[in-house]
Amino acid sequence: MFRLSTVLADVPRNIRAHSSGVIVSRRPLADTVPVQWSAGDQEDGNLRIIQWDKRSAKHYFDKFDILCLRGQDVLSGTQERVRLQHLDFRVENLPLDDPHTYQAMRSGELVGIPQSASPAMRQAHMRLQTMNLTDASLVQAGIRPGVGGAVKINELIGRRRGTKSYQLSHPDFERILGNTYGILVFQEQVDQLLQVFCGCTSGEAEEIREEIHKRRREDYGQVLRPQLIQRAVDRGYTEAVAAEAVDMAAGFRGYGFAQGHALAFAEISVRSIACQQNFPGPYFAALLQAQPAGYYGPCTIANEARTRGIRILPLDVSRSTEDYAVEDIVAEDDPKLGVPSGGIRLALTALKGLSAPARAAIVAGQPYLSVADFVRRVALNRDELETLIQCGGLDALHPHRRALLCAVPDWLAWRGAVSGGLELDVPPPTLPEMTDFSPEEKAIRERALLGLDVHQHLMAFERERVSGRGGLTTWEARRQPNGKKVMVVGNPIRLRFPPTPSGKRVVFFDLEDETGLLNVTCFDAVYRRDGHAIVCSPYVTIIGVTQVREDHTAFLAQRVFAYQPEIVKAVDLEQTLPITTADFLVG
Known part of the structure; x- marks a missing residue:
C-alpha cells in the first residue's frame, strides 16, 4: 500500500x-x-x-x-462611498509616501487593515519600525508565509534596528542582499545568487530554487551543493565565498514571496491606512460590507470603528439598505455639532435569518410611516418579523420591542384581514402594557442576531465592576511599563497554537473589550492549568505581566480564570451568551 x-x-x-x-x-x-x-x-x-x-x-x-483579495473590495467600496461627496476621489491617487501612514504602521494600530491586521503583522511593523513601502514589503514577506516561511524575521529585525551586526563578504552579496540586510527575503534573490555566483540561466535558477523547496525533506540543496560550489569557483570566486552563496540558496527551503507579490500586499495595506485615516466612516462601512475580509470579524471591526469615533447606527427598516451606508450625525455631547460621515448605518444583510426577497421588499417600500404601514406593505413571515423587532429594526416606528414581539401573531392576523381583497376598516392591534427589554437584554439580542454590538461592546456592561476590583482596560494595559503586573478582563478570541522547537505548547490570543485588543501569550504550564477557561469561557480574568519588546507590548499570562459576567444576572437567558468561545485560528 x-x-x-x-x-x-x-x-x-x-x-x-x-x-x-x-x-x-x-x-x-x-x-x-x-x-x-x-x-x-x-x-x-x-x-x-x-x-x-x-x-x-x-x-x-x-x-x-492575479491577487484576488478582499482588501481590493474594501478599497473599491471606500472609493464608491467617498465619491458621493468628492467626485474626483480615486484610491490609486493616494500617496504611497505619506509619513502619517507609516507612523500608523509603527504604532501597531492596524486592526481592520487588510494584509496587516494580525498580531504578528502588527508586532513586526512596530519592531521593524516600518518607514516606507519597501519596509512594509519586508514585513509581508517575513510574516505572511507563516511558520513554514523561509525568512528569518527576528534576525532581519535585529539587523534593521542595529542590535545584530552583520558583514557581507563580497560586493556581489551587497548588490543582491544589501536592501534586505544580508538576508534572503524574496524568491528572486535566490535566483540572483545562483545566476551571479554559479552562472545559472534564469530558467535554470528558477528550477533549482523550486526543486530545493519541493524536495526540502530530503535536503535536496545539499545534494546539489558540491556541483554548484564548483561552478562558482570556476567563475573566479573563492571556495569560501562560493560555499556561502550556495548555502544561502540551499537554505531558503521554506515558502517565500516574490518581491512584487510582497509589494502588492503592502500597497493594499498602505492605501487602506490612508483611507482609514482620512475617510474613517466610508472605510469602515466598506470593511463591514466586505466581510468576511481579514483576520477579525464584524464584532471586532465595529468595536474598532467606535474607538475611532465612528458611531454604529442601528438597523432601521426605513433607512437600512443592502449595503452599509455612511450618514451624517449630530454629536451626543454638547455642543450638538454635526459630524459629516460620522455614522455607519447597518445593512439589512447583517441580520441573520432575513431572506434576500424580504430585504428587497423592505428597501422597495421605504420609507414607512408606522408599524402598521410596514407590516401591511411588507409580507414578512413570523420569524423574519420577530428578528427585525429584536434587533431594533422597528425602533424608529415604535421603540417598545417586547410589546411588539408579543403582538406579532396579532399583527400577522391583522395583515391577513386588511390584505384579503376586501376593503375592511380593521384597526391595527393594540399593544399590551408591559415592561420593555432592559438595555442589557437588547444588547445581547443585537449581538446574537447581527454578529456585532450596536451602541457599545458587551464588555462595557462589566466595566464598573471590573474597575472597582482594580482591573484595567486593554487600552490601559497596552500602555503599562515593562514588567508591570496587572489584571485584565475580556473575551479571548483568535486562539493560535504555533509549533515550537521544544514541543511544549504555547498559545497566543487577543483579549477583547470595549477599548480594543490586547495580545496575550500563555506558556505551557499556564495553559495546562488554566487552558479550559481560555477555550470555554466567553470572558476571562487574566493576571499577568507586561513585556515590552522593541516598542511592542505583549502580555504574559500567569493565571487565567473564568469570569462570571454581571450581565447574565440582568437578563433571563435561555441559552449561553452570544459571545465567541473556542475561537481557534485554523490554517
Missing part, C-alpha cells in the same frame, strides 16, 4: 480552475494544449481552463497570478 501511495503522490486527482492564475499566449491556446471547461459553478458560468498544471504551464506560457 505504501509503495503504491508513493507512486500516486502528486498525481492529479481532479481538475479545477486555479484561483487566480492567468496565462498569456501568442497563438490560440487550443493549438498548444487541450482546453476544457472547469468544474464547479461560477457566477458567470464555468471557466475555460487548460489541462496542464501551473508547474507545466509556466515552461511554455507567460503565467501571471
Whole structure:
C-alpha cells in the first residue's frame, strides 16, 4: 500500500480552475494544449481552463497570478462611498509616501487593515519600525508565509534596528542582499545568487530554487551543493565565498514571496491606512460590507470603528439598505455639532435569518410611516418579523420591542384581514402594557442576531465592576511599563497554537473589550492549568505581566480564570451568551 501511495503522490486527482492564475499566449491556446471547461459553478458560468498544471504551464506560457483579495473590495467600496461627496476621489491617487501612514504602521494600530491586521503583522511593523513601502514589503514577506516561511524575521529585525551586526563578504552579496540586510527575503534573490555566483540561466535558477523547496525533506540543496560550489569557483570566486552563496540558496527551503507579490500586499495595506485615516466612516462601512475580509470579524471591526469615533447606527427598516451606508450625525455631547460621515448605518444583510426577497421588499417600500404601514406593505413571515423587532429594526416606528414581539401573531392576523381583497376598516392591534427589554437584554439580542454590538461592546456592561476590583482596560494595559503586573478582563478570541522547537505548547490570543485588543501569550504550564477557561469561557480574568519588546507590548499570562459576567444576572437567558468561545485560528 505504501509503495503504491508513493507512486500516486502528486498525481492529479481532479481538475479545477486555479484561483487566480492567468496565462498569456501568442497563438490560440487550443493549438498548444487541450482546453476544457472547469468544474464547479461560477457566477458567470464555468471557466475555460487548460489541462496542464501551473508547474507545466509556466515552461511554455507567460503565467501571471492575479491577487484576488478582499482588501481590493474594501478599497473599491471606500472609493464608491467617498465619491458621493468628492467626485474626483480615486484610491490609486493616494500617496504611497505619506509619513502619517507609516507612523500608523509603527504604532501597531492596524486592526481592520487588510494584509496587516494580525498580531504578528502588527508586532513586526512596530519592531521593524516600518518607514516606507519597501519596509512594509519586508514585513509581508517575513510574516505572511507563516511558520513554514523561509525568512528569518527576528534576525532581519535585529539587523534593521542595529542590535545584530552583520558583514557581507563580497560586493556581489551587497548588490543582491544589501536592501534586505544580508538576508534572503524574496524568491528572486535566490535566483540572483545562483545566476551571479554559479552562472545559472534564469530558467535554470528558477528550477533549482523550486526543486530545493519541493524536495526540502530530503535536503535536496545539499545534494546539489558540491556541483554548484564548483561552478562558482570556476567563475573566479573563492571556495569560501562560493560555499556561502550556495548555502544561502540551499537554505531558503521554506515558502517565500516574490518581491512584487510582497509589494502588492503592502500597497493594499498602505492605501487602506490612508483611507482609514482620512475617510474613517466610508472605510469602515466598506470593511463591514466586505466581510468576511481579514483576520477579525464584524464584532471586532465595529468595536474598532467606535474607538475611532465612528458611531454604529442601528438597523432601521426605513433607512437600512443592502449595503452599509455612511450618514451624517449630530454629536451626543454638547455642543450638538454635526459630524459629516460620522455614522455607519447597518445593512439589512447583517441580520441573520432575513431572506434576500424580504430585504428587497423592505428597501422597495421605504420609507414607512408606522408599524402598521410596514407590516401591511411588507409580507414578512413570523420569524423574519420577530428578528427585525429584536434587533431594533422597528425602533424608529415604535421603540417598545417586547410589546411588539408579543403582538406579532396579532399583527400577522391583522395583515391577513386588511390584505384579503376586501376593503375592511380593521384597526391595527393594540399593544399590551408591559415592561420593555432592559438595555442589557437588547444588547445581547443585537449581538446574537447581527454578529456585532450596536451602541457599545458587551464588555462595557462589566466595566464598573471590573474597575472597582482594580482591573484595567486593554487600552490601559497596552500602555503599562515593562514588567508591570496587572489584571485584565475580556473575551479571548483568535486562539493560535504555533509549533515550537521544544514541543511544549504555547498559545497566543487577543483579549477583547470595549477599548480594543490586547495580545496575550500563555506558556505551557499556564495553559495546562488554566487552558479550559481560555477555550470555554466567553470572558476571562487574566493576571499577568507586561513585556515590552522593541516598542511592542505583549502580555504574559500567569493565571487565567473564568469570569462570571454581571450581565447574565440582568437578563433571563435561555441559552449561553452570544459571545465567541473556542475561537481557534485554523490554517
